Amino acid sequence: xxxxxxxxxxxxxxxxxxxxxxxxxxxxxxxxxxxxxxxxxxxxxxxxxxxxxxxxxxxxxxxxxxxxxxxxxxxxxxxxxxxxxxxxxxxxxxxxxxxxxxxxxxxxxxxxxxxxxxxxxxxxxxxxxxxxxxxxxxxxxxxxxxxxxxxxxxxxxxxxxxxxxxxxxxxxxxxxxxxxxxxxxxxxxxxxxxxxxxxxxxxxxxxxxxxxxxxxxxxxx
Amino acid sequence: xxxxxxxxxxxxxxxxxxxxxxxxxxxxxxxxxxxxxxxxxxxxxxxxxxxxxxxxxxxxxxxxxxxxxxxxxxxxxxxxxxxxxxxxxxxxxxxxxxxxxxxxxxxxxxxxxxxxxxxxxxxxxxxxxxxxxxxxxxxxxxxxxxxxxxxxxxxxxxxxxxxxxxxxxxxxxxxxxxxxxxxxxxxxxxxxxxxxxxxxxxxxxxxxxxxxxxxxxxxxxxxxxxxxxxxxxxxxxxxxxxxxxxxxxxxxxxxxxxxxxxxxxxxxxxxxxxxxxxxxxxxxxxxxxxxxxxxxxxxxxxxxxxxxxxxxxxx
Numbered sequence: 001x002x003x004x005x006x007x008x009x010x011x012x013x014x015x016x017x018x019x020x021x022x023x024x025x026x027x028x029x030x031x032x033x034x035x036x037x038x039x040x041x042x043x044x045x046x047x048x049x050x051x052x053x054x055x056x057x058x059x060x061x062x063x064x065x066x067x068x069x070x071x072x073x074x075x076x077x078x079x080x081x082x083x084x085x086x087x088x089x090x091x092x093x094x095x096x097x098x099x100x101x102x103x104x105x106x107x108x109x110x111x112x113x114x115x116x117x118x119x120x121x122x123x124x125x126x127x128x129x130x131x132x133x134x135x136x137x138x139x140x141x142x143x144x145x146x147x148x149x150x151x152x153x154x155x156x157x158x159x160x161x162x163x164x165x166x167x168x169x170x171x172x173x174x175x176x177x178x179x180x181x182x183x184x185x186x187x188x189x190x191x192x193x194x195x196x197x198x199x200x201x202x203x204x205x206x207x208x209x210x211x212x213x214x215x216x217x218x219x220x221x
Numbered sequence: 222x223x224x225x226x227x228x229x230x231x232x233x234x235x236x237x238x239x240x241x242x243x244x245x246x247x248x249x250x251x252x253x254x255x256x257x258x259x260x261x262x263x264x265x266x267x268x269x270x271x272x273x274x275x276x277x278x279x280x281x282x283x284x285x286x287x288x289x290x291x292x293x294x295x296x297x298x299x300x301x302x303x304x305x306x307x308x309x310x311x312x313x314x315x316x317x318x319x320x321x322x323x324x325x326x327x328x329x330x331x332x333x334x335x336x337x338x339x340x341x342x343x344x345x346x347x348x349x350x351x352x353x354x355x356x357x358x359x360x361x362x363x364x365x366x367x368x369x370x371x372x373x374x375x376x377x378x379x380x381x382x383x384x385x386x387x388x389x390x391x392x393x394x395x396x397x398x399x400x401x402x403x404x405x406x407x408x409x410x411x412x413x414x415x416x417x418x419x420x421x422x423x424x425x426x427x428x429x430x431x432x433x434x435x436x437x438x439x440x441x442x443x444x445x446x447x448x449x450x451x452x453x454x455x456x457x458x459x460x461x462x463x464x465x466x467x468x469x470x471x472x473x474x475x476x477x478x479x480x481x482x483x484x485x486x487x488x489x490x491x492x493x494x495x496x497x498x499x500x501x502x503x504x505x506x507x508x509x510x511x512x513x514x515x516x517x518x519x520x521x522x523x524x525x526x527x528x529x530x531x532x533x534x535x536x
Contacts, residue, residue, distance in 0.1 A: 008396040011535040015398030018531070022523060026516070099519035106526050113534050132534045 006054045007126050013047035014130040017167060018109070021140040024160055025105055025147075026098050030088060033156050034076050041071030044163055048170050051127055059178045060170070066185045067166070075159060078192045083152065086203050101147055105140055112136040119172070127171040134171050137164030151202055151209040155195050162188060227315050230481065231305055234314065237485060238304040242457035243267035243450070245492055252500045267453060274446035282343045282439055292339035293440065293447040296332050300451040300458070303328050309461050310484035311473040312383045312390075321380040322370040326363060329414065332451070333359050340436030351435025354511065358413060358420065358432065361518035366410045368525030372403040373466055375532050382465070390469040398535060402528030404467050408502075409521035411463060415456045418503040419517060430508065457492075460499070464491045 020040035027033045045067040052060030095101075112135035120128045141161030145154050162184070169176045176184075199209060206213045247264030254261035281290070305316040306325060320328065337355050340348035374380045376397065377388040413420045421432040437448050465472065471487030473480035509517050 005396070011531075012396055012398045012401075014535055015402070015527075015531045018527060019402075019524075022527070026520070098516045102519050102523045106523065106530070109527070109530050113530065129535050133531075 004054075004126070006050055007129075010047055010050050010054075010127060010130060013043050013050070014133040014167075014171075016043045017047070017137055017163070018133050021137045021160060021164070022102070022105055024156065025101055025140055025144050026095070028095055030083065030150070030152055031080075033153060034079055034083075037156050037159060038072050038076045040160060040163055041067055041075075044167055045072060047130075047167070048175070051170055051174060054126055055174055057174045059181075060175050062178065063166075063170075063175055063181045066181065070185050070188060071159070071163065075188065075192055078196065079152065079155070082196050082199055086199060086209070088152065088209060095147075101143070105143060108139040108143060109136040112139055123172070125171070125174065127174070130171040131168060134164050134168035137161075137167060140164075149210050149212045151199055151211050154211065159188070227313050230311050231314055231316055233481065234309050234311065235301060235305055237310060238301070238454060238457065239450075241489070241492075242454040243271060245457045245460070245496060246453040248493065249456070249496045249499055252497055253503065256500055256504050267449075271446050271450055274449065275443050277442040279442035279444055284344060285439075286342055288335070289339050289342040289439075290444070292335045293444040293451075295335045297447040297451045299328055299332050300454045303458055304454060306382065307458060307462050308383050308386050308465050308469075308472060310488055311475075311481050312387055313473070313475055314383065317383045318381070322374060322382055322385070323367070323380060325382065326366055326370070329455075330359070330363065332455075336433075336436050336448075339440075343439045345439065347435045347438050351432055351438070354432045355436060358514060358518070361515060362410050362413045362521070365406055365518055365521035365525050366414070368522060368529060369403045369406040369410065370466075372399050372525060372528040372532060375529065376400065376536075386465050386469045386472065387474070389466065390472060390474075395536075397532075399528040399532035400467065402524045402531060404463070406521045406525035406528065407463055407467070409517065409524070411459045412502065413518065413521075415459050416452075417499065419506045419509045420514060422508055430511070460492055460495050461488060464488065464495060 017040055020036050020043065023036040024033060024040070027036055045064045048060050048064040048067060052058060052064060109132075113132040116132040116135055120131060123131075138161050141157045141159075141164055144157030144160065148154055148157060166181075166184075175181065202211075202214075203209050244264055244267070247267045250266070251261045251264050302316075303325060305314065306320050306328075308314060308317065333355060337352035340352035340355070342348070370380075373389075374385055376399065377385040379385060379388075412418070416423055416433040421434075422430065423433075425431050425434065433452070437445065440448055468491060471484060471491075473484035
């Protein structure tokens with residue numbers, strides 16, 4: 001109740017990141033997923049900038065800018081271009097049992113809260129309360145990779161997991177060292193290109209991006 | 222001892238509810254018609270409809286039992302009782318202590334229970350279908366509603382509505398994500414419970430998609446008038462409940478006439494804005510398929526639960 005105003009805004013951002021993580025989990029349209037993913041990156045960027053402003057750790061501004069360029073603009077743009085090339089823009093994924101997935105998601109949030117509460121009690125950082133949200137975002141990204149069968153959505157789940165890790169680093173230790181963050185950002189960019197190449201190969205081999213098709217080892221008739 | 226002046230407050234609030242509810246329903250209809258480029262009958266049309274229905278003769282089905290005749294009065298009475306419990310224009314209500322938020326949800330459940338029974342009582346296919354749909358939806362909407370109000374009462378440390386409103390109106394301003402989640406969930410449940418567009422279409426009669434209308438199809442005359450009036454009051458009550466919980470500024474804390482007048486004016490202004498928002502939501506969304514409703518209401522439950530969790534995690 002007595003949090004300073006910056007920490008309150010950070011809490012709101014954390015709540016929005018959690019909301020977008022759930023949005024990713026239950027969104028059917030792939031284009032919608034991209035939008036939600038971009039928003040998640042945007043909230044992450046705002047949250048990082050606020051933490052940087054409050055704590056005076058200035059390299060957080062640079063990571064915030066990196067987040068903005070990579071996760072809000074560049075990665076969604078690359079994925080969008082890929083989807084246009086592969087002509088899967090309007091594709092709608094058939095999802096089974098959305099309420100069930102939501103309930104599992106809620107259970108994961110409670111689990112991460114339980115897991116991080118000892119750390120939260122020991123920590124003295126302004127951002128300690130958002131650690132549970134960060135862990136929950138990682139778990140929800142993982143859940144998304146498990147429940148979805150489309151290659152593009154699995155990649156978005158993977159990137160959402162990365163968002164969660166980044167957020168965890170910010171809230172647990174005020175961000176990783178600059179070199180590590182630069183490395184991760186470049187890795188992500190390279191990963192996006194490699195995913196693109198894989199998408200082309202998957203879709204030319206199987207005529208679909210549904211990875212469930214890959215379980216078939218021989219052709220059926 | 223019941224304080225006489227707060228008793229007067231109660232009576233004034235009930236009169237306000239009874240008189241203003243049709244006007245609010247008319248306002249929503251008018252704005253909706255305007256938004257969709259249709260001609261409109263003005264915000265007084267619901268009063269004319271009610272007057273017409275009260276003047277008409279009641280036609281009962283041959284096999285209607287006492288439940289069918291009894292239901293309109295129960296529905297109307299319980300709705301008025303709810304109107305006496307929730308703080309509309311003033312916090313200082315003698316009836317407010319009789320029920321907290323949980324009891325309030327249960328009072329809404331009584332209305333639903335009797336409406337569903339009456340729908341099945343006549344034995345027509347439409348009535349039974351409407352009742353079964355209503356109960357299905359209710360079983361999903363009620364947990365979400367309870368979660369949303371629990372989230373709010375966690376912040377106020379009380380399930381008493383007047384206490385919650387008091388804390389919200391006079392506590393210090395804190396940015397609270399849990400409340401935003403609870404508000405979203407409340408709006409989704411509001412649309413469900415009052416039978417608005419993503420769930421039920423209030424403008425249709427005799428279509429296979431209808432839910433509320435299907436249950437009350439056999440009613441006529443003053444029975445129908447009472448149910449319609451109660452429906453309008455339900456819309457009014459849900460809207461002003463949301464306003465009282467999430468945006469209570471301006472509500473009267475005492476039974477001072479000037480404060481109450483100001484509270485009433487504030488409420489009417491907020492309701493006017495709320496009606497426009499309601500219409501915007503209704504115009505922007507399409508009706509959800511019945512089998513997709515589990516996802517819609519599951520989403521409401523998710524939001525309310527997230528609100529509760531973020532209260533523990535973030536605040």
